[in-house]
Amino acid sequence: MQNKTFLIISREYTTRVKKKSFIIMTILLPVLMAALIFVPVLVMLHSERSQHTRVLVVDDTEIFLNTFEETENTTYQYRSGNIDQITKETLDNDEFDCVFHILDNGESLRSNLYYKKSIPSTLQSSLESQMNETFFDRILQDSLHIELAEFQKLQDLTKVNITAIQIDKDGNQRENDADMNMVIGMMCGFFIYFIIIIFASQVLRGVLEEKSNRIVEVLISSVKPMQLLTGKIVGIALVGITQFLIWVVLTTGILFGVQLAAPNLFSSETSTEAATEMATGMANSPDMAALADGNIFQVINNYFPVSFAELILSFFFYFVIGYLIYATLYAATGSVVDNESDSQQYTMPVTLPLILSIIFVPTISTNPNGQLALWLSMIPLTSPISMMVRLPSGVPLWQLLTSMAICLLFLFFCIWFAAKVYRVGILMYGKKNGWKEIFRWLREA
Amino acid sequence: MNIVEVQEVTKRYSKHTALDNVSLSVRQGAVFGLLGPNGAGKTTLIRILNRITFPDQGRILFQGHPLQAEDVSQIGYLPEERGLYKKMKAGEQALYLAQLKGMSASDAKKQLKLKFEQYQISDWWNRPTEELSKGMQQKLQFIITILHKPSFLILDEPFSGFDPINTNLLKDEIMQLSREGATIILSTHNMTSVEEICDEIALINKSQKILEGNIYDIKQQFKNNTFLVEVANDNLPDDQMFGDVFQLVSQKGNEHTTSYAIRIADGHEANELIQLLAQQSHIVSFAEKLPSMNEIFIQQVETFNNQHHAE
Incomplete structure (x- = not known):
C-alpha cells in the first residue's frame, strides 16, 4: 500500500x-534576484565612473577657496571675475561642466550652480554638505578665537561614532544593527509567504x-x-524544496560568478561616493566594511555568526510546517467545492490569516518584541511568517519553542480535519456544502 | 457460486436514506444488470462495492469473505462520472492508473501497448489526453478499467456518449470478458442493451430493491398471456372473434400481412386462439409476447411509487 x-x-x-x-520560474527567479541586487549597483557605479565632472568655483565670499575636496570623479578649479562672462566663456567651449557661483550678499549664503549638459545627481548635495561643514567650522573657529590646528584637534576629539553590539545568551558580542535585522526578518517572512501562497494553493x-x-x-x-x-501534499512539497534548492544554488552561483568576473565591484577602489550612496539607510553598518573589502560572501557570513544555524533551522521548520498546515487546509477546501470559481468563499477564511500576517510584517519588524508580534508569532496560522520576521532580532528560546510546539499541534489538528472533510467532500457533487454541513461530516466521519 | 453478496445493506446520508436494507447476490460469471431510476441508490451501492464508501448496516461478501481492501485489485470500475488528467499523456496516464491498481510497470506497459493497438489509439500514446476525441477518451477509460484483468467488473452507464459503432465494440468486449469468466455488473438506463447482454437483473427504486432475478424468469413472471399473431392480408379474421376471451390489444399491418396483439383471458389457452384463427385466416407467425424490460421497469417503478404515495 x-x-x-x-x-x-x-x-x-x-x-x-x-x-x-516550472522550468521558466526556476531559472528566471534567481536571475531576477541577482539582477535586483546588481543592476542598481552597476548602474550607479557606471554612471559615477564614466562621468568626470569639472567644477569651476567662483567664490565672491572667498571663504570657500580651495576647500572643496577633490575626488576621482570631481575636480575643482577656482576663478574670480564677472559671473556672466565666466559662465559664457567656460561652458560654451566645454572647459568646465558647471560653474558654481557663491554670492556675497552679507550674512546669508546664496549660491547658484550653472550647467549646460547634465550633472550627477549627487553633486548638488555634495556641494551643499561640504559648504555647510566649512562654513560651520569657520564660524565656530572664529567665535572660539583659536588656531586652525587646535580647532582640528578639538574636532577629532568630539567626533561621535556609535557601534551597536548585540550580546547573545553565551555572552558573545557581535556588532549588529537593527536595520539589517529588519531586512533579513522581512525577507524571511515574505519568502515563507510566497512559498505558502504558491505551493499550498497548488x-x-x-x-x-x-x-x-x-x-x-x-x-x-x-x-x-x-x-x-498524502501523495499530493508530499509531492508538491518536494517540488517546492527542489525549486528552493535550485534557487539557492543558482543565486549563489550567479553572485559568485559576478564576484569572479568583476572582483572590484564591491571594493573600495570604486568611488566612495557610490559606496556611500549604496549604504544609505545602513550607514555605519559593520557589513559595509566587508563590502568595502570586496567580498559579498563575507558580508553574508559576518551577519550570521551566532544565530545562523538557529535561523536556518527555524526557517526550514516554519517553511515545512507552515506549508503543511495551509496545504492540508486548502486540500480540505478544494474537496468541498465543485469548481475553481466557487472556491473563493471557502478559501477566504484560510487565506485571511496569511494576508493578516503579511500586513503586520512592517509593524512586527519595527517592534519585534511587542505584544502584537508576540501574539502573532504564537497563533499557528500567522506564526510561520510572524516568527520568522522576529527571529533575526533575537527571540527568547522559550517563545520560539512554544510557537513551534503550537504549530505542530495545530498541524495534527489540520490533518485530522482535512482527512475527514476530504474523504466525504471529494465524492460530493452538485450541491453547495455550507460550513454547517462540513461540521456535520466531522462528527460523522 | 455467488461472487458478491450484498447482505441487508443500509446507507444513510444526512437528509435521506440512499439504501434501505438492500440484499442481492451476483452469480459468478453472470452479466448482472443493476437497474433503477435516477437517484434510486445505484451509485451508492456501486461505491460500497468499490469500498469508496461504507455501509452503515449490513455487509458485503466477496468470494465468500467480507469485502476487504485487497479485493479492490480484482475489481475493475468504470464510474458514470469519469474523467482523466487532461494534461497528462494518454499512455503515461493509463500506465499510472494501472499501477495504482497494483500492476507492475513493465506488465502494465506491455498490456497497454496491446490494448492501444486493438482499440486503434496507438498513435495517441504520447499525446496529451485533452487532445483525444471524446470517443477515444472513453476507449482509454475502458482500457484502464479492464487492463488489470479484474475478475469482477462494475460498469456504470458504460454506453453513454458512445456512437453506435463504439457501442457495439464495447458490447462485444463485454461479452468477450464474460466468456473469459469475468463477472460483470452493468448499471444502465439502456434497456435494449440490458436485454441483449444481461443474464440477471436487480431493480432498485427509492433505495429499496423491488425486483431481482434471471431475465427469462422475470419475463415469465410478468407476462400477461398476450400473443402476437401475424396473418396474411387475403383472409383477415372476423372482428367478431375479439371480445372478453380474446381481447384485442393492438393491431397494425403492412401491404402483405396484419399483426394482432391479443390477450387471452384467464382460463383459456393459446391453442384455442390458434384453432379459431386457423379456421379463418392464413397464419404467418404466432408467438407469445413477453414484456420488454423497459415495460417491466416502468410498470414496476410506477406501481411501487403509487403504493408508497398512497401510504
Missing part, C-alpha cells in the same frame, strides 16, 4: 517538474482538478483517500 503513495508522490512531482512554467488546485475532472472516483477505487491526499 505504501508503494501506491509513492506512485502518487512521484506523479505529482514529475508532472509539475516537467512543466514549462494543492488546492490539484484537489479541485481531480474533483472537477471526476477522475477522483477512479483513483479512490484504487487507493485510500488519505494516500491520495
Whole structure:
C-alpha cells in the first residue's frame, strides 16, 4: 500500500517538474534576484565612473577657496571675475561642466550652480554638505578665537561614532544593527509567504482538478483517500524544496560568478561616493566594511555568526510546517467545492490569516518584541511568517519553542480535519456544502 | 457460486436514506444488470462495492469473505462520472492508473501497448489526453478499467456518449470478458442493451430493491398471456372473434400481412386462439409476447411509487 503513495508522490512531482512554467520560474527567479541586487549597483557605479565632472568655483565670499575636496570623479578649479562672462566663456567651449557661483550678499549664503549638459545627481548635495561643514567650522573657529590646528584637534576629539553590539545568551558580542535585522526578518517572512501562497494553493488546485475532472472516483477505487491526499501534499512539497534548492544554488552561483568576473565591484577602489550612496539607510553598518573589502560572501557570513544555524533551522521548520498546515487546509477546501470559481468563499477564511500576517510584517519588524508580534508569532496560522520576521532580532528560546510546539499541534489538528472533510467532500457533487454541513461530516466521519 | 453478496445493506446520508436494507447476490460469471431510476441508490451501492464508501448496516461478501481492501485489485470500475488528467499523456496516464491498481510497470506497459493497438489509439500514446476525441477518451477509460484483468467488473452507464459503432465494440468486449469468466455488473438506463447482454437483473427504486432475478424468469413472471399473431392480408379474421376471451390489444399491418396483439383471458389457452384463427385466416407467425424490460421497469417503478404515495 505504501508503494501506491509513492506512485502518487512521484506523479505529482514529475508532472509539475516537467512543466514549462516550472522550468521558466526556476531559472528566471534567481536571475531576477541577482539582477535586483546588481543592476542598481552597476548602474550607479557606471554612471559615477564614466562621468568626470569639472567644477569651476567662483567664490565672491572667498571663504570657500580651495576647500572643496577633490575626488576621482570631481575636480575643482577656482576663478574670480564677472559671473556672466565666466559662465559664457567656460561652458560654451566645454572647459568646465558647471560653474558654481557663491554670492556675497552679507550674512546669508546664496549660491547658484550653472550647467549646460547634465550633472550627477549627487553633486548638488555634495556641494551643499561640504559648504555647510566649512562654513560651520569657520564660524565656530572664529567665535572660539583659536588656531586652525587646535580647532582640528578639538574636532577629532568630539567626533561621535556609535557601534551597536548585540550580546547573545553565551555572552558573545557581535556588532549588529537593527536595520539589517529588519531586512533579513522581512525577507524571511515574505519568502515563507510566497512559498505558502504558491505551493499550498497548488494543492488546492490539484484537489479541485481531480474533483472537477471526476477522475477522483477512479483513483479512490484504487487507493485510500488519505494516500491520495498524502501523495499530493508530499509531492508538491518536494517540488517546492527542489525549486528552493535550485534557487539557492543558482543565486549563489550567479553572485559568485559576478564576484569572479568583476572582483572590484564591491571594493573600495570604486568611488566612495557610490559606496556611500549604496549604504544609505545602513550607514555605519559593520557589513559595509566587508563590502568595502570586496567580498559579498563575507558580508553574508559576518551577519550570521551566532544565530545562523538557529535561523536556518527555524526557517526550514516554519517553511515545512507552515506549508503543511495551509496545504492540508486548502486540500480540505478544494474537496468541498465543485469548481475553481466557487472556491473563493471557502478559501477566504484560510487565506485571511496569511494576508493578516503579511500586513503586520512592517509593524512586527519595527517592534519585534511587542505584544502584537508576540501574539502573532504564537497563533499557528500567522506564526510561520510572524516568527520568522522576529527571529533575526533575537527571540527568547522559550517563545520560539512554544510557537513551534503550537504549530505542530495545530498541524495534527489540520490533518485530522482535512482527512475527514476530504474523504466525504471529494465524492460530493452538485450541491453547495455550507460550513454547517462540513461540521456535520466531522462528527460523522 | 455467488461472487458478491450484498447482505441487508443500509446507507444513510444526512437528509435521506440512499439504501434501505438492500440484499442481492451476483452469480459468478453472470452479466448482472443493476437497474433503477435516477437517484434510486445505484451509485451508492456501486461505491460500497468499490469500498469508496461504507455501509452503515449490513455487509458485503466477496468470494465468500467480507469485502476487504485487497479485493479492490480484482475489481475493475468504470464510474458514470469519469474523467482523466487532461494534461497528462494518454499512455503515461493509463500506465499510472494501472499501477495504482497494483500492476507492475513493465506488465502494465506491455498490456497497454496491446490494448492501444486493438482499440486503434496507438498513435495517441504520447499525446496529451485533452487532445483525444471524446470517443477515444472513453476507449482509454475502458482500457484502464479492464487492463488489470479484474475478475469482477462494475460498469456504470458504460454506453453513454458512445456512437453506435463504439457501442457495439464495447458490447462485444463485454461479452468477450464474460466468456473469459469475468463477472460483470452493468448499471444502465439502456434497456435494449440490458436485454441483449444481461443474464440477471436487480431493480432498485427509492433505495429499496423491488425486483431481482434471471431475465427469462422475470419475463415469465410478468407476462400477461398476450400473443402476437401475424396473418396474411387475403383472409383477415372476423372482428367478431375479439371480445372478453380474446381481447384485442393492438393491431397494425403492412401491404402483405396484419399483426394482432391479443390477450387471452384467464382460463383459456393459446391453442384455442390458434384453432379459431386457423379456421379463418392464413397464419404467418404466432408467438407469445413477453414484456420488454423497459415495460417491466416502468410498470414496476410506477406501481411501487403509487403504493408508497398512497401510504
